[in-house]
Amino acid sequence: MLLPTETVYGLGADAANPAAVAAIFEAKGRPRFNPLIAHVHDAETAARIAVFDDRARALAAAFWPGPLTIVAPIRDVAAVCDLARAGLDTVAIRVPGHPLSRAVLAAFGGPVVAPSANRSGRPSPTTFADAFAETGDKAAAAALDGGPCAVGLESTVVAVLDGPVRLLRPGAVTRAQLEAVVGPLAPADGDAKRSPGRLALHYAPDAPVRIEATAPREGEAFLAFGPWPTGEGVFNLSPSGDLAEAAAKLFAYLRAADRTRPVGIAVASIPDEGLGEAINDRLRRAAGFVG
Template sequence: MQQFMSTPQAAARHLHQGGLVVMPTETVYGLAANAGDAAAVAQVFAAKGRPVFDPLIVHIADAAAAWRVAVPNPQAEALAAAFWPGPLTLVLPRRPGVIADLVNSGLDTVAVRCPQHPLALELLRLSDLPLAAPSANLFGRISPTTIEHVADQFAEHGALLLDGGPCRVGIESTVLTWIPHPVILRPGGISAEALAPYLGGPPPVLVKPPQGAIVAPGLLASHYAPRKSLHWIPENQPWPAGAQWGVLAFGSDAPPLYPQVGGVGAVENLSPESDLVAAASRLFAAMRRLDAGPAQQLIARPLPAHGLGVAINDRLRRAAGLG
């Protein structure tokens, strides 16, 4: 991995030459390419094994850069002023001729956001490019929240790596659109409660995506999945016992370890203090540890369904194939 580590200056040049860069954000690590270069964007889809009907988020340095890619409405402008840089993605009408059609799967909308990470912002400013950047993992698998999670996955595609440390938020951005009223397509790092003052109330989370083309990432029923099976059980159902189980727990709701009575093979407690912000930041790393450990099957129950708990539950349901 070390030979692919880079600097923002070298990474910016690499992007202008049609290359790929793994960049840190506050949510997860992204696999970035020049959004205006169709060949570079095609490399992103190929490297991830991502279907071309699943659009990418375009990362930009600030709101002014976003409005060169997308056409805002007054609510979008207010949200950008309040939450950018930050984990909020807005799906808006696209401006023609700025980004490659492959970025947004040929749709007339585009997803844009400004990331809240100093290395990502430096790369965006140095390159002066809009960057298409899905999570830097193989399609459908657990998202990476450290550079070690990415390792050499994209070495054969010549991707340079920027190490920005562990991702602070740890789950992907909230995706919001207007159809015609504001709705959350994907819960994420900004809660519906936080958005409410700018939208006349909390926007609903769209349980079932609109008919037709997928308009934003993270909407497939199976996503964020470990290699082992993950089971999603009701919150009032007891944990199963046995060494074969790896449990994702929260708060005081954690079973003992095997061979104690009622014990399981492994436990990852997302937050013993019942802190949803901490749980979100630890989610994907905890899933990876259980996936690499001795437990044969993974199991999780719903977290409190408010704040970031809504986004965590969304990721766990999709990891279990129940999105």
Template sequence: MTERLTATPTGIATAARILRDGGLVAFGTETVYGLGGDATNPTAVARIFEAKNRPRFNPLISHFASAEEAFTQVQATPLARALAERFWPGPLTLVLPRAPGSTVSDLAADGLSSLAVRVPKGDAVLALLHAVGRPVAAPSANRSGRISPSEASHVLEELDGRIDAVLDTGPCAVGLESTVLDLSSPGRPCLLRPGGVPVEALEALCGPIARPETGFDVAPLSPGRMLSHYAPSLPVRLNATSVGPQEGLLAFGPHPLPDAAVTWNLSSEGNLEEAAARLFAGLRFLDSQQQVFDLTGLAVQPIPAQGLGLAIQDRLNRAAAPRPTEPDAP
């Protein structure tokens, strides 16, 4: 059973302890209820995807108690600071380049070099984030593809028994997800998702805003849907049943394939949560061994097509996709 906590000092302290210990707690913001986990803990982040039955890994928004805390994790531009001063706390998410010392896990950022951050509005949620003292990743607290929850009872209808607790902060005032604005590249800001802050209010401060041609909430830096997406430099071969002596192996389960030059086992026990938590680190490690072992490629053992396995497969499919070719030089 999922524990229902009241938004009292005791309830907030209990929720903060659960989050610091790697558990999952849903909590209300001014937009919708978020499903929170310690963004610095890849296993906690993997549990978020598992609880939501999310079919792919998408970048998750990291929540903070203040702009100062948020800007320790990203490289804040003058425009970002101006927007934060005007709209935080509030329903605005900013996508910015990750700071070199960022502690947010690769899994929460989907391996991207950018990070989505915001400071939500509400006394209880800010008290919770302050008590946690770490970035808290929190997508909407519902099963993937379902309606976002605006009351604690909605969360329990979707996730009872799948998460540790819900902090009942009452009905959400906005009931609509935050606006997501990409500031990670030079040029005009880009609207990745409309939401609680009207675009007109943003443009009054920062000037014209670009819109993705493919529609809202599908820009590459928001859900990470580019086909070849932050792939290793080495070619990736999926569903391998054998491995060559010049291939690195991304293994899964108690029986890694023999003969690999170097191996990273996602989970020797075949645990999909552990595999998800170790996926990005494994790809980075094997890619870093290219010159050490004269690697020509990476082989990946089969991953079960169930639960988090679907999300892991989705990410590996992107890693193995054909790479964009450079245009011919003039």
């Protein structure tokens, strides 16, 4: 099913059902070593599936429902099948903030994997139309339109295991917000494999992406940021330089620029602070670099 969340649209399936999870991988063309996030209705359900220490509980209390995924040791291996966890002894889990997704999860009663409803490697869909165009034919009759995604970037992913809390994927919950709760974050290091969205080439449109551009070259579409003249092929992520606005528009504008069939897509420099860290992570991967 197509499931709206506050981050991006997801392609949902029963996390406990290996056949259903396999169908998700098939629909997305997703590498099976890439784990999926299990979505649940509330923190109590999450704690029955994963082993939460005091730090994980503090993060859940601070940011759930919302765009934070916590990677923790698996407690109930039957609730999230081995395929969904990519064979790992951990589970990536979150409580989404979108009221429609939470209503579906409450009615279902168990965890639902819901990776972004795009073909693997493509920009994530943040509107129902883009989600349906990407994988709607795989969602049978269950396709829920929850409107444009308010956040527009995938969730932040942190690992709460032995040792310090590690930032595996930057997202809408910023580093500073996390560190205010659990102290300094460690780099992903060996735990990077426990998070989705870590492929070197990811979130990529068909046209090649050139980042930190000062201006477009001939034939390129341009994703501007801040004051920039309007014109054909120009998509301004935020004329006022607002990072939250830029994050919400990023994937939709990458898709819109790609539909003009440019020779490439140039993207203006984005400040690497706050939400900018997550935006730049996605852009580096769209351009084919590991962020």
